[in-house]
Amino acid sequence: MNIHEYQAKELFKKYGVPTPRGHIAYTPDEAVKAAQELGGNIWVVKAQIHAGGRGLGGGVKLAKSTAEVKELASQILGMTLITHQTGPEGKLVQKVYVEEGADIKAEYYLGMVLDRALEMPVMMASTEGGMEIEEVAHNSPEKIVKVAIDPTIGFQGFHGRELAFGLNLPKEEINAFIKFASSLYKVYMENDAEMIEINPLIKTGDGKFLALDAKMGFDNNALYRQNAISEMRDLSEEEPTEIEAGNYGLSYIKLDGTVGCMVNGAGLAMGTMDTINYVGGTPANFLDVGGSASPETVAKGFEIILKDKNVKSIFVNIFGGIVRCDRVANGILEATKLTKVDVPVIVRLDGTNAAQAIEILNNAGISNIIAASDLEDGARKAVEAAAK
Ligand code: ADP
Numbered sequence: 150m151n152i153h154e155y156q157a158k159e160l161f162k163k164y165g166v167p168t169p170r171g172h173i174a175y176t177p178d179e180a181v182k183a184a185q186e187l188g189g190n191i192w193v194v195k196a197q198i199h200a201g202g203r204g205l206g207g208g209v210k211l212a213k214s215t216a217e218v219k220e221l222a223s224q225i226l227g228m229t230l231i232t233h234q235t236g237p238e239g240k241l242v243q244k245v246y247v248e249e250g251a252d253i254k255a256e257y258y259l260g261m262v263l264d265r266a267l268e269m270p271v272m273m274a275s276t277e278g279g280m281e282i283e284e285v286a287h288n289s290p291e292k293i294v295k296v297a298i299d300p301t302i303g304f305q306g307f308h309g310r311e312l313a314f315g316l317n318l319p320k321e322e323i324n325a326f327i328k329f330a331s332s333l334y335k336v337y338m339e340n341d342a343e344m345i346e347i348n349p350l351i352k353t354g355d356g357k358f359l360a361l362d363a364k365m366g367f368d369n370n371a372l373y374r375q376n377a378i379s380e381m382r383d384l385s386e387e388e389p390t391e392i393e394a395g396n397y398g399l400s401y402i403k404l405d406g407t408v409g410c411m412v413n414g415a416g417l418a419m420g421t422m423d424t425i426n427y428v429g430g431t432p433a434n435f436l437d438v439g440g441s442a443s444p445e446t447v448a449k450g451f452e453i454i455l456k457d458k459n460v461k462s463i464f465v466n467i468f469g470g471i472v473r474c475d476r477v478a479n480g481i482l483e484a485t486k487l488t489k490v491d492v493p494v495i496v497r498l499d500g501t502n503a504a505q506a507i508e509i510l511n512n513a514g515i516s517n518i519i520a521a522s523d524l525e526d527g528a529r530k531a532v533e534a535a536a537k
């Protein structure tokens with residue numbers, strides 16, 4: 150789960166990670182009020198969407214008067230912001246963060262992620278702040294310093310010094326940086342974060358470190374014990390069909406191809422999508438019905454997949470282990486009664502009672518249900534049907 154910049158900054162404040170002061174606004178008038186409350190004579194109006202690259206897309210703008218704050222807020226609120234992370238369809242801006250303008254003397258990058266290979270969180274810093282870190286990692290990886298932090302000992306001074314040296318900070322600034330980084334480590338660990346990105350971390354004219362931007366992602370499996378974080382969830386930032394699927398215990402991820410996939414198990418989903426690609430097609434989604442492929446879940450699965458108008462065929466690829474294939478076949482027939490399925494459905498069932506299942510499907514005599522003999526055969530048939 151991801152949160153907005155303004156929410157991440159609120160969390161930062163609780164842990165003593167310095168950020169500029171700011172207020173959230175849903176209307177241009179609220180933006181003006183926010184600016185007046187902050188005082189000063191320079192403000193930044195920032196679109197709040199779950200994507201980076203807002204500055205380049207026109208979603209972060211500097212204002213030199215409250216009249217300008219109002220004008221910029223009315224431009225940004227309601228705009229469909231397109232950045233390299235939103236995809237070509239962009240994202241609707243529903244709120245802006247009005248922040249005091251910071252006096253930027255230097256821009257750095259500071260981030261934290263879980264390194265699954267090391268089994269430890271890693272903190273990363275770079276002098277190349279304000280740029281896309283993926284590009285820095287690609288073109289000049291030596292400009293990124295990384296330290297792995299063993300959670301059993303926690304963040305120590307030497308971790309901070311290693312990062313500070315990597316940033317070429319002068320001696321007198323090192324302690325302030327270590328304090329910043331060690332507070333950030335606390336934010337990460339105590340809230341079960343998966344990712345924090347501060348790009349840019351700035352040094353101000355009076356030598357302070359400030360998180361000018363803040364991006365945070367959390368471990369969904371830990372949300373049950375992070376109520377304060379769960380409450381920050383913004384459903385309007387998520388794919389509506391994915392939320393609906395979640396309510397029915399289905400895992401659904403929307404993709405941009407034409408072959409809908411209904412499978413049981415994430416590994417099989419991966420294999421199915423790979424095979425569809427291998428035979429020249431593109432998967433429209435990843436839908437995992439889980440262990441219980443009952444008529445109701447299968448019907449709900451069809452309904453969700455068919456909400457995507459790009460879907461031209463559906464490939465049902467289910468392995469009957471605990472759930473028997475004949476029951477799944479009957480489930481599919483039942484499901485087509487519950488939901489109008491108007492695209493070809495290619496079904497490959499393997500495992501317990503697979504032969505009976507194929508017989509059931511063939512005997513049903515429904516013309517748009519096509520039985521497949523194996524994975525590759527099914528994928529080919531589904532891709533061919535989608536191309537028609
Ligand atoms: P994004 O990464 O989505 O483009 P940022 O929060 O990093 O959004 O803002 C983009 C740029 O705008 C920053 O690199 C910085 O130069 C400028 N900026 C952002 N917030 C402020 C602020 N409070 N004061 C001054 N400049 C800012």
Ligand code: MG
Pocket residue numbers: 201202279348349362
């Ligand atoms: Mg940024």
